[in-house]
Amino acid sequence: MPTTAPAAPAQPAAPPIPSPLIGRLAVAAVMLGIFVIVTTEILPIGLLTAIGDSFTLSDGAAGLMMTMPGVLAALSAPLVTMATARIDRRLMLCVFLFLLALANFLAAAAPGYWLMLLSRALVGLTIGGFWSIGAGLAERLVPPASVSRATAVIFSAVPLGSVLGVPAGTLIGEVAGWRTACVVMGALTAGVLALLLLVLPPLPPVRATRPSVLRGVLRSIHTRCALLLTFLIVPAHFGTYTYVTPFLQQVTRAGDGHVTAFLLVYGVAGILGNFLGGARVATYPRTVFGLAAGLIAAATLLLPVFGRSDAGAVVLLIVWGVAYGAVPVASQTWFAKAAPTAPEAASVLFTASFQATFSLGALVGGIALDRTSPATVMLLGGCTAALTVVVTVAHFARRVTWPTGARTMR
Numbered sequence: 001m002p003t004t005a006p007a008a009p010a011q012p013a014a015p016p017i018p019s020p021l022i023g024r025l026a027v028a029a030v031m032l033g034i035f036v037i038v039t040t041e042i043l044p045i046g047l048l049t050a051i052g053d054s055f056t057l058s059d060g061a062a063g064l065m066m067t068m069p070g071v072l073a074a075l076s077a078p079l080v081t082m083a084t085a086r087i088d089r090r091l092m093l094c095v096f097l098f099l100l101a102l103a104n105f106l107a108a109a110a111p112g113y114w115l116m117l118l119s120r121a122l123v124g125l126t127i128g129g130f131w132s133i134g135a136g137l138a139e140r141l142v143p144p145a146s147v148s149r150a151t152a153v154i155f156s157a158v159p160l161g162s163v164l165g166v167p168a169g170t171l172i173g174e175v176a177g178w179r180t181a182c183v184v185m186g187a188l189t190a191g192v193l194a195l196l197l198l199v200l201p202p203l204p205p206v207r208a209t210r211p212s213v214l215r216g217v218l219r220s221i222h223t224r225c226a227l228l229l230t231f232l233i234v235p236a237h238f239g240t241y242t243y244v245t246p247f248l249q250q251v252t253r254a255g256d257g258h259v260t261a262f263l264l265v266y267g268v269a270g271i272l273g274n275f276l277g278g279a280r281v282a283t284y285p286r287t288v289f290g291l292a293a294g295l296i297a298a299a300t301l302l303l304p305v306f307g308r309s310d311a312g313a314v315v316l317l318i319v320w321g322v323a324y325g326a327v328p329v330a331s332q333t334w335f336a337k338a339a340p341t342a343p344e345a346a347s348v349l350f351t352a353s354f355q356a357t358f359s360l361g362a363l364v365g366g367i368a369l370d371r372t373s374p375a376t377v378m379l380l381g382g383c384t385a386a387l388t389v390v391v392t393v394a395h396f397a398r399r400v401t402w403p404t405g406a407r408t409m410r
Contacts, residue, residue: 001093001111002283005104009077010352011209011258011392013285014401019276020142021094022145022201023141023142023143023146023150024142025151026141026199026200026201027141027150027154027208028153029139029192029195029196029199029200030093030141030154030196030200031153031154031156031157032157032191032195033093033097033130033134033157033191033196034130034131034154034155034157034158034159034161035160035161035164035165036097036100036128036165036188036189036192037100037123037126037127037131037161037210038157038158038160038161038162038165038183039161039164039165039166039169039185040100040103040104040123040165040185040189041066041069041123041127041161041354042066042161042162043148043165043166043169043181043182043387044062044065044066044167045066045166045241045242045244045262045263046166046167046169046170046245046259047169047173047178047181048062048063048065048242048243048245048246049062049245049246050173050174050177050178050226050250051065051116051178054178055112055113055116056273057113058175058370059243059246059369059370061366061370062118062364062366063243063282063363063365063366063369064120064362064363064366065116065117065120066238066242066358066359066362066366067359067362067363067366068117068120068121068123068124068359069120069121069123069127069355069359070124070126070355070356070357070359070360070362071123071355071359072123072124072125072127072128073124073125073127073128073131073351073352073355073356073357074128074320074351074353074356074406075127075352075374076124076125076127076129076354077128077129077131077132077348077350077351078132078349078353079128079357080092080129080351081132081133081192081348082133082210082211084129084133085205086205087205088202088203088204088205089133089137089203089204089205090196090200090201090202090203092129092133092216093130093133093134093196093200094193094196094197095302096125096126096129096130096133097126097130097189097192097193097196098193099122099125099126100122100123100130100189101124101186101189101190101193102117102119102122103119103120103122103123103140103184103186103369104182104183104185104186104189105182105183106118106119106179107119107120107182107188108179108182108183108308109179109181109346112337116310119391124355127322127355128351128352128355131347131351131396132348132351133346133364134154135155135351136346136357137149137154137203138150138154138204139345140270141201142374154327155274155278155328155332156271158272158274158328158340159267159270159271159273159274159325160267162266162267162270162273162321163264163267163268163270163271163375165258165269166263166267167261167263167264167267169181169184169185169300170259170260170263170276171260172184172338173261174214174257174302179306181338187315213342213345214345214348214349216342216345216390217338217339217345217346218349219340220338220339222334222337222338222339223335223338223339223346223349224397225338225391226331226334226335226338226349226350226353227333227349227353228378228391229289229331229388229391229392230331230350230353230354230357231353232293232384232385232387232388233289233292233293233296233331233384233385233388234327234331234354234357234358234360234361234390235360235361235364235365235384236293236296236297236300236357236359236361236381236382236384236385237296237324237327237361237381237385237386238357238361238362238365239265239360239361239362239364239365239368239377239380239381239384239401240300240377240378240380240381240382241320241324241367242362242365242366243365243366243369243374243377244263244266245263246369246374247303247307247375247377247378248262248307250312250373250374251303251304251307251308251374251375252307252308252309252313253308254310254313254361258310262313262314262317265314265317265318265321266317266320266321266323268321269318269319269320269321269322270321270324270325271320271325272321272322273292273321273322273323273324273325273326274325274326274328274329275325276322276325277292277325277326277327277329278326278329279328281326281329281330282333284405285330285333285334285337286392286395288326288330288392289326289327289330289331289334289388289392290388290389290392290396291323292323292326292327292330293320293385293386293388293389294323294385294386295319295320295323296320296323296324296385296387297383297385297386297388297389298382298383299317299319299320299323299377299382300320300378300379300381300382300385301378301379301382301383301386302316302382303316303375303378304375304376304378304379306408307378313394318361328354331350331354332347332350335347335349335350336350341397361381365377365380365381368380
């Protein structure tokens, strides 16, 4: 089944960058682009209460800042991929980072919550567009032998956003106010945009994903299972992690400085989980996914009991961080292996489903928080993560044959 169509007749793929140094700089620039996107997207987690207080909002209502980008990203991922199929990818990446810088500056100046939500809508548009284009660029920036390593570098931006971006932004917000944190993120994004303009080569489009390809990929049982797993594990995580700051403040009774330290510990654990999961997920996607979901379930279910002390909260956050660090790479790998002949379509579905369920988790978690308590939110998320384990085991028990072109996996 054909997966792509030529963007222009006889248009060859762009040659790799001749200089290894320029290639590495280009990969680093794309990685930094994803880093500022991830950091901007999840920064409100650390500043949720402060931003909510500024606009006289509850923590649950302020959680809309997490919901808005996910909804827009889910919609923009497939639409942008198809609508901009014939536009230079370098230009599109720069346009999206410009929108991200603008979003941060608008948030910093927002006189009311409506403008804050508008800025978050721009963040969502950037996420869907930049991820769909940038995630698969490694093969066009470095020689074939270096593609796997370059891809790993690009995706390392996800845990780095948690370990560096959110704690640093939270610290700036505590010291100088959340608006200052947004200004800093805007300036950092502008710097990354300048780097992209300097080091990225022209990237003329060479393929265009058709709607028929997306429909074909969706017919696969493996893709449908990947969607179900994403629908469970991502809301389980973000429905709880979005409100981890209120939990630490109200249940653990941690001060602002301790909350920042706890988020930093979680981020470091996430980097470890990313590399541990990435080392095995290509061969054992079900095992990695099931184990990660099980650990997330255990950590969130135990937090209301053992998270009342600093020591208990730290230990469980480490377990949680290691587990979730493996989830994005496990989810993306499952989508890719489910459709080995349509990698771009698989990437679009991964991005769209991940962001849609991310926003769903933040929304449901916020509603539950306003009506119950942070401890109850953790319990609900833990039960949902446990369902993910059940689905993973069921997929393994059915002994479904993986599609032709995918490596033997467990």
